[in-house]
Every structure is written in C-alpha cells, then in structure tokens.
Amino acid sequence: MDFKQLKAFLTVADTGSVTRASELLHVVQPAVSRQLKLLEEDLGCALFERERHGMVLTEQGQELASYARRAFGELEKARVQLAGTHQEVTGLVTIGLLPSTCDVVSSALVAALASRYPGIKLRLTVAYAGTLKQWLASGQVDVALLYAAEKHPDLVLEPLIEEALWGLGPKGCGIAGATAVRMADMAGRALVLPSNPHGIRLLVEHACALENLQLNICVETDALPVQRSVVIDGLGYTILPPIAVVSDLAAGRLEGAPLTEPELKRVIALAHASNRSMTKPVRATVAVLRQILETAVASGGWPSGKWLAATSASTSQA
Known part of the structure; x- marks a missing residue:
C-alpha cells in the first residue's frame, strides 16, 4: 500500500468513476485501474462493487476510505504548518x-x-x-x-x-408578540422535528414525558433547511433555538416565543x-x-x- 494507490482509491471513491478519476489525476485510465487492483490484492479484499451506474464502495472500502481521509488530512496539516x-x-x-x-x-x-x-x-x-x-x-x-x-x-x-428553545410557526400563526408559548400548546400542533437521537428531539420528548404530553409529529427531518422551509410554507410548526432561524424571525417569515411549562434550554x-x-x-x-x-x-x-x-x-x- 502506498500513497499513490490511496490517492487513486479516494479519487475513484469521490467520483464513482475510474474515467473521471483518471482525468482529475492526469493519468491514463489503465493506470488508475492498476493502482486499485494492486491495492485490493495487497489488502485481500474487494474495495468497490462495479455497478452499472459507477463504482460503489464495499463495506471494506468504506472503512479504508475513513482511514485514508484521516491520513491525508494529517499530512495536509503538516504540510501547511511546516510551510x-x-x-x-x-x-x-x-x-x-x-x-x-x-x-x-x-x-x-x-x-x-x-x-x-x-x-x-x-x-x-x-x-x-x-x-x-x-x-x-x-x-x-x-x-x-x-x-x-x-x-x-x-x-x-x-x-x-x-439558550432557550422557542416554539416557532409561520407568519400569521399568532405567536408573534407573545412573551412565551406553552409546551402543551406546541405539542398538539403539527410538528416538524428532527429524528432521534438528535439533541433537540431528546430534550422535547423528555419534557413532554414529564408533563404527560403527546407529541403530534407530522414530519421528521434531519436537514435544518427542510425544517425551516416546511414551517415557512405553513405546513407545520417546530421547536428550535432562535439562533437557527434568526434571519427568518427578523424578516417576519417565522414567528416564535420561548417555550414555557416547562422551559427548555440547551x-x-x-x-x-x-x-x-x-x-x-x-x-x-x-x-x-x-x-x-x-x-x-x-x-x-x-x-x-x-x-x-x-x-x-x-x-x-x-
């Protein structure tokens, strides 16, 4: 195993294509294929599955990619610092x-x-x-x-x-101007929340369990932009720290107030x-x-x- 082989391996992993990898590495395609073959022979396992839509990492390939990225990251740190x-x-x-x-x-x-x-x-x-x-x-x-x-x-x-967590809703939902919003009021609304074991989801579920409240979750998403856009479009409510949507609150796209009964903080x-x-x-x-x-x-x-x-x-x- 050498760095030339690992570089070829990571480039194919990132692009999903030996052809594209050869273009980025400025070498001919057979040279990239040979580096992969030598690496697989050295390790004694297949690193890619050759599928119709491209090269897909095997489980062993994914593990090697994790090690290889860390190794190249440490070398880059050394290069930048020593330069x-x-x-x-x-x-x-x-x-x-x-x-x-x-x-x-x-x-x-x-x-x-x-x-x-x-x-x-x-x-x-x-x-x-x-x-x-x-x-x-x-x-x-x-x-x-x-x-x-x-x-x-x-x-x-x-x-x-x-920081406090806020109950948030779309423009015109009636939360604007409120000093606080009760957890019982938020729990019954159609909520857009991250999935478990996201930290905010765990905080909300724990608070509701203590108050014997049942959450009405209509959408789960681990993407903050999706969470924001669904609520902005009037399709639900959410619970977030206000820093996550500070520009939306300032522009009036969202309305919110701190949660109470109980207060939630992170x-x-x-x-x-x-x-x-x-x-x-x-x-x-x-x-x-x-x-x-x-x-x-x-x-x-x-x-x-x-x-x-x-x-x-x-x-x-x-």
Missing part, C-alpha cells in the same frame, strides 16, 4: 459546527482569521452532534461546537452559551478530544472563535443566549 515561517501562526485547522450555529459563526470566523492569522488555513464542517463527536474522536476535526447535555469520556467540554459547548493536545494554530483559532461567540451574545446577535464561560480577555492566548 510557514517560525514567526507567524500557520497550519490547517478543522472546526466542526452544528447546523444551527454555522450562520452566525462561519463568515465572522473566516474574516477574523484572515485579518489576524493569515497563515491559518481554515476548514469548516457542518454536522449534527453525534457525527461531530465521531469526527472529534477520529481526529477528522480539531474542535467542535456541541450540545453539552451529557459528559463524554473521550471529550473535553467547555460550556459557552445557554447549552453549547466547545469540545476537543481528550487524548490530543491543541496545536498553536488550533489554540489561536479557538481564542478567536470564543471572542466571536461572546460578542454575538453580548450584542444580541445570539437571541436568548447567555454567556457561561469566562470572558475572552481572561482566557489564555495562543
């Missing part, structure tokens, strides 16, 4: 974001790093908490924003922001793997990220958010 000077902070940093946080974080973080640490190459990934935990454990992301609902033995969690935490220390570029990026989040809460850009961590001025710098 910089000793005076500036350089390196590849991968940040994992929850879908509900990416809008308020992504552009601000890119702009701040470009100004303060131009030698840092930033990679942003967006996924739900369960996937982000897996990526942290495997080293595919350096740090991530997660729900701090429970401890995890492999992660170090620093709670940053506590905590956003900064997480990193307990078995890996932060590199200098990761520490620098984390310091900037914390400042962005703290500023968003203080300025009202994070609706219903309460800052839990020590202020950025008192945290250690990179």
